Amino acid sequence: MSARAKFKFRLYIAGDTRNSSEAMVNLTALCRDHLPSRHVIEIVDVFLEPQRALADGIFMTPTLVKLAPAPQRKIVGTLSQAQPVLEALGLTGVA
Amino acid sequence: MISPSHRKRTAPAASDVVARRTPALDPAKARTGIEGFDAITHGGLPRGRTTLIAGGPGSGKTLFALGFLAYGARECREPGIFVAFEETAKSIVGNAEAFGWGLPELQRKRLFFLDAQPNPDLIQSGEFDLSGMLAALGAKVREMGARRIVFDAVDVVLALLPDEAAQRREIYRLHGWLVALGLTGLITSKAGEGEADFRNKPPVNFMHFMVDCAIVLNHRVALSVSQRNLRVMKYRGSGFDENEAPFVIGTGGFDVAIARTPGRKDIKVTQERVSSGVTRLDTMLGGYYRGASVLITGFPGTAKTTLSGAFAEAACRRGERTMFFSFDSDSGEVMRNLSSVGIRLDRYVKNGLLRMVSARTISGSAETLLVHIKALARQHQARCVVIDPVSTLAKTGNELTAHGVAERLIDWSKAEGTTLVCTSLLDEMNGQLEGGTPLQISTIADTWIHLNYLVQAGERNRGLSIIKSRGTAHSNQVRELLLTDAGVTLADIYTAGGEVLMGAMRWEKESAERVASDVAEVAGKLKRVSLDAEEAVLQVRAKSLQTELLAKQVEKTLLARTTHSRKGELSRGRIRMRELRGADAATARHK
Numbered sequence: 001m002s003a004r005a006k007f008k009f010r011l012y013i014a015g016d017t018r019n020s021s022e023a024m025v026n027l028t029a030l031c032r033d034h035l036p037s038r039h040v041i042e043i044v045d046v047f048l049e050p051q052r053a054l055a056d057g058i059f060m061t062p063t064l065v066k067l068a069p070a071p072q073r074k075i076v077g078t079l080s081q082a083q084p085v086l087e088a089l090g091l092t093g094v095a
Numbered sequence: 096m097i098s099p100s101h102r103k104r105t106a107p108a109a110s111d112v113v114a115r116r117t118p119a120l121d122p123a124k125a126r127t128g129i130e131g132f133d134a135i136t137h138g139g140l141p142r143g144r145t146t147l148i149a150g151g152p153g154s155g156k157t158l159f160a161l162g163f164l165a166y167g168a169r170e171c172r173e174p175g176i177f178v179a180f181e182e183t184a185k186s187i188v189g190n191a192e193a194f195g196w197g198l199p200e201l202q203r204k205r206l207f208f209l210d211a212q213p214n215p216d217l218i219q220s221g222e223f224d225l226s227g228m229l230a231a232l233g234a235k236v237r238e239m240g241a242r243r244i245v246f247d248a249v250d251v252v253l254a255l256l257p258d259e260a261a262q263r264r265e266i267y268r269l270h271g272w273l274v275a276l277g278l279t280g281l282i283t284s285k286a287g288e289g290e291a292d293f294r295n296k297p298p299v300n301f302m303h304f305m306v307d308c309a310i311v312l313n314h315r316v317a318l319s320v321s322q323r324n325l326r327v328m329k330y331r332g333s334g335f336d337e338n339e340a341p342f343v344i345g346t347g348g349f350d351v352a353i354a355r356t357p358g359r360k361d362i363k364v365t366q367e368r369v370s371s372g373v374t375r376l377d378t379m380l381g382g383y384y385r386g387a388s389v390l391i392t393g394f395p396g397t398a399k400t401t402l403s404g405a406f407a408e409a410a411c412r413r414g415e416r417t418m419f420f421s422f423d424s425d426s427g428e429v430m431r432n433l434s435s436v437g438i439r440l441d442r443y444v445k446n447g448l449l450r451m452v453s454a455r456t457i458s459g460s461a462e463t464l465l466v467h468i469k470a471l472a473r474q475h476q477a478r479c480v481v482i483d484p485v486s487t488l489a490k491t492g493n494e495l496t497a498h499g500v501a502e503r504l505i506d507w508s509k510a511e512g513t514t515l516v517c518t519s520l521l522d523e524m525n526g527q528l529e530g531g532t533p534l535q536i537s538t539i540a541d542t543w544i545h546l547n548y549l550v551q552a553g554e555r556n557r558g559l560s561i562i563k564s565r566g567t568a569h570s571n572q573v574r575e576l577l578l579t580d581a582g583v584t585l586a587d588i589y590t591a592g593g594e595v596l597m598g599a600m601r602w603e604k605e606s607a608e609r610v611a612s613d614v615a616e617v618a619g620k621l622k623r624v625s626l627d628a629e630e631a632v633l634q635v636r637a638k639s640l641q642t643e644l645l646a647k648q649v650e651k652t653l654l655a656r657t658t659h660s661r662k663g664e665l666s667r668g669r670i671r672m673r674e675l676r677g678a679d680a681a682t683a684r685h686k
Binding site for chain 2: 012014015017019020022023026046047050051053054057058059060061062063073074075076077078079080081082084085088
């Protein structure tokens with residue numbers, strides 16, 4: 001994997017619920033630690049954009065979608081356990 | 096099915112309508128369209144509240160839920176949303192296609208399916224909740240004005256949550272959301288152990304506490320016969336029938352059997368009589384009452400089918416739509432066999448009055464059979480129904496339910512005003528006597544005709560007796576049932592020395608009497624002829640005697656006259672002689 005590849009994330013949250021806030025914090029921390037200055041995060045609040053959640057098939061919140069690089073991945077939860085997240089993002093080797 | 100608007104119009108008169116047919120319209124209830132269920136719950140699911148329906152795999156949860164939504168969308172102008180956590184919407188709609196609910200059409204405007212199956216590749220890290228889905232659904236609810244919503248297999252998504260506390264939290268979230276939107280919610284969940292799960296197994300047990308109405312579906316197999324049951328476990332703020340109600344999944348979806356409810360009004364009774372199809376039996380009975388249940392019992396081969404066939408033919412001849420269920424043999428066979436005794440059913444099958452159903456093709460529990468019988472009879476709008484034999488209901492594995500089913504069968508036919516003729520096989524081997532039919536329906540049937548064999552002088556003959564016939568004076572005599580090319584008839588029987596004579600012995604006796612009377616007649620004729628002859632002889636004799644008498648009389652007269660003249664002659668001669676002799680006249684005169 002190219003070290004320069006830019007990560008595009010979309011995080012679906014449900015307003016300022018506890019799980020959602022936690023996920024935002026965890027995602028920001030993860031990006032800072034592992035992907036400094038090569039990530040883009042888009043936040044979608046399903047309370048504000050319910051139609052979009054419906055269209056995108058998002059039923060559990062929070063849900064993180066890795067849009068790029070391919071393949072696309074969906075991770076559900078607060079992202080509190082870092083290991084499975086890193087594995088899913090293919091970042092285990094980078095450390 | 097009656098449209099809601101129509102029902103509204105008839106609502107004021109609802110008090111005098113049989114309760115089980117149109118359960119009172121309760122604004123607090125959302126009808127499911129499953130007649131039996133709406134009757135059990137007095138109108139349907141609690142409107143604007145949440146109901147839990149749980150059961151094992153394949154117990155019919157999804158079908159129940161889908162039927163509830165489809166009915167609401169189609170008949171009650173209540174659009175609905177189906178959230179599918181387990182099966183995909185496509186497969187659910189596909190599976191339900193056979194029930195004729197028109198889901199694809201409803202889907203355009205009034206039904207929405209949400210595929211919410213968790214992705215098997217889903218990666219999970221930390222806690223999550225369902226607020227995203229509820230927000231999305233909230234938008235959809237407002238968009239389409241949904242009134243009903245189903246969460247199918249909610250256990251699938253709850254299983255992803257890390258602990259019971261999280262599960263409980265999401266259930267409360269879901270419940271709160273439903274209440275806030277005022278939706279009539281139906282949540283289905285697996286419960287492999289049935290009612291035990293409602294008490295012990297999370298998450299079912301605490302869903303049970305939360306919801307306003309809980310229903311358990313059971314699917315048991317007893318002696319290799321499948322039996323489905325439904326039971327309402329709780330219903331806040333409403334009375335309900337607490338017993339298990341058997342149900343089947345039939346051609347139209349869910350069909351729940353309803354136990355006789357005490358509040359039901361008595362059925363309209365009628366004085367009308369219908370023919371049994373056998374003239375002499377009508378004489379014995381006065382015919383069957385319209386809407387009565389007639390039970391014909393007997394051993395194999397005692398002409399039970401023939402007697403019921405005669406009834407069917409008579410009904411068709413009157414122009415009444417008739418349904419003939421044959422559990423024993425093919426309908427073709429039945430018709431052929433009946434035509435050998437002059438009962439011709441084929442023409443009525445052709446003109447559509449009679450529908451023959453070979454029920455050998457219908458398998459399953461007694462409940463299933465009953466549901467099929469009811470559905471087919473309703474479809475055919477039958478006024479007369481024959482079930483041959485009804486004892487099929489009590490086949491292996493069905494003993495437990497068969498009695499209840501038979502009772503409901505009779506209740507149903509009475510409520511519909513259908514004249515029902517059932518035959519019931521008595522098993523010679525088991526030594527069942529006249530007193531007990533396997534289903535014990537003999538006690539609830541109105542008329543009970545028993546057929547048996549009398550073995551006598553090396554013959555078996557069929558005897559017919561009327562064991563009971565409610566509200567009818569009936570003959571107490573055993574008659575002989577005769578099957579001839581020209582039809583079925585009854586013959587008087589002879590009793591001799593306390594024995595009933597039938598068959599050849601009856602014939603012998605009859606012919607002996609015939610000969611005796613012939614002989615007597617001839618003898619009488621002979622006697623008359625001989626008397627005539629004697630009379631003639633006597634008359635002739637009388638005539639000749641009369642002639643003789645006349646002759647004698649003439650002769651006598653002649654004789655008298657001759658004597659007289661001779662006397663005169665003699666005296667004249669004597670006088671002359673005296674004169675001639677000159678003798679003493681005085682002496683001579685003295686002499």
